Amino acid sequence: MCAMLFPRKYQAITIASILIILSLIILSFNLKRPGEPGFIRKLVMEAASPLEAMITGSIDGIRGVWKRYIFLVGLEEENRALKRKIETLTNELVNYRESYLEGLRLKEHMALRETHQLPMTTARVVGKENSSIFKTILINKGTSEGLRPGLPVLSAQGVVGRIIESSWNVSRVLLAIDYNSNIDAVIQGSRSQGILQGGGAMGCILKYVERSEEIKVGDAVLTSGMGGVFPRGLLLGTVVSVDRKDSGLFQRIDVMPAVHFSRLEEVSVIMPLEKEK
Amino acid sequence: MIFYLLLPVFSLILLVLQTTILDLFFLGKMGLEISLVVVIYAGFHLNASRGGILAFVMGFLLDCITGSITGLFTFFYVVVFFSSKIVSFRVYAEGLFFIMFFTLVCALSEGVFIMLLYRLIYGVDISTSLFRLFIPQALVAGVLSPALFAFFDRFKVLRDVTEQ
Numbered sequence: 483m484c485a486m487l488f489p490r491k492y493q494a495i496t497i498a499s500i501l502i503i504l505s506l507i508i509l510s511f512n513l514k515r516p517g518e519p520g521f522i523r524k525l526v527m528e529a530a531s532p533l534e535a536m537i538t539g540s541i542d543g544i545r546g547v548w549k550r551y552i553f554l555v556g557l558e559e560e561n562r563a564l565k566r567k568i569e570t571l572t573n574e575l576v577n578y579r580e581s582y583l584e585g586l587r588l589k590e591h592m593a594l595r596e597t598h599q600l601p602m603t604t605a606r607v608v609g610k611e612n613s614s615i616f617k618t619i620l621i622n623k624g625t626s627e628g629l630r631p632g633l634p635v636l637s638a639q640g641v642v643g644r645i646i647e648s649s650w651n652v653s654r655v656l657l658a659i660d661y662n663s664n665i666d667a668v669i670q671g672s673r674s675q676g677i678l679q680g681g682g683a684m685g686c687i688l689k690y691v692e693r694s695e696e697i698k699v700g701d702a703v704l705t706s707g708m709g710g711v712f713p714r715g716l717l718l719g720t721v722v723s724v725d726r727k728d729s730g731l732f733q734r735i736d737v738m739p740a741v742h743f744s745r746l747e748e749v750s751v752i753m754p755l756e757k758e759k
Numbered sequence: 760m761i762f763y764l765l766l767p768v769f770s771l772i773l774l775v776l777q778t779t780i781l782d783l784f785f786l787g788k789m790g791l792e793i794s795l796v797v798v799i800y801a802g803f804h805l806n807a808s809r810g811g812i813l814a815f816v817m818g819f820l821l822d823c824i825t826g827s828i829t830g831l832f833t834f835f836y837v838v839v840f841f842s843s844k845i846v847s848f849r850v851y852a853e854g855l856f857f858i859m860f861f862t863l864v865c866a867l868s869e870g871v872f873i874m875l876l877y878r879l880i881y882g883v884d885i886s887t888s889l890f891r892l893f894i895p896q897a898l899v900a901g902v903l904s905p906a907l908f909a910f911f912d913r914f915k916v917l918r919d920v921t922e923q
Contacts, residue, residue, distance in 0.1 A: 513828060522819075
């Protein structure tokens, strides 16, 4: 087309000159009147916009899918990490709660020690024999800690029982509810004395209390200190029923132990005094 | 004639792709100016009328799409095209390193031209862009130019057909 307009010899120079001059005119014209798009420019913008919109839309779509994928992958990873963290924190929380509760219990034991002004040692319950006949627990201290059979064992609630056998590092405690357990007791209000015998799952029975004694339900039963094993005034339990209908000299008194034996975790052992040693 | 009819369409598509998809590769920090490489390629391989029109159209469309002052890229691309044309008459322009070097020089010149224009006309100093934008962009264009030249060679048949 250009070959027809210009001689071949000068064609390149002519075209170059025309195009350069034309572009310079466009440039200078637009520099003088900026911000005013010409018709062709508007046309180009109109033509380019659907294409750009289509490509940009596709890119955004792909980017969105990719980001969602990455987000989901990240979310899954985050979810796993959070679950792991929750498990760890739950374990930690349980440990802290345990420590807190243990602290509270130990505080009670300390209070017990201060109340009775007796030398005591605290031991952890490491085993329970809770069959229908034998009611004993195993504690984690033995002869190496100065424990020996016959020593009374308490909890913050009251009397637990007494040690019946000890090895170097563990001791077995006969619970107050064991049928073999007999503790000299006194009823707080009437000061009536008797023997608190273990009754297994039924609790305890206060024996040898005369029919003439006025015993009421709810009366506290304490150690009398007569047997030489338990100091006097330790809580054994409360009277839950009194029966005078049976013939004989004594009335039947059912006592609910003060201690929840199934929940025992730590106990205090009253240590022998120096002179007793 | 087909060449002149298809030229604006293909140029528009190329420029839109350049300003959209290719931008993604560099996260919008800089661009790969394929259009400049196309103009240089045209300077080495097309005659003055076709190549000149191509450079003019390509530059004008780029002005419209990028929103720059109309005539800025139009003028520069036309100058680049005829510079390439002159160089191709005197130098063997098919060498790999020459293509890379020449593209690098053209791209850098573009940066300097834009910088000077902004300085002279708007009084704005964009010299910091020279190191942060124009030089890396010129390096990328220079490095990739041989590959792009090889890619454009694949359309030689189409070019020859339209010439006939």
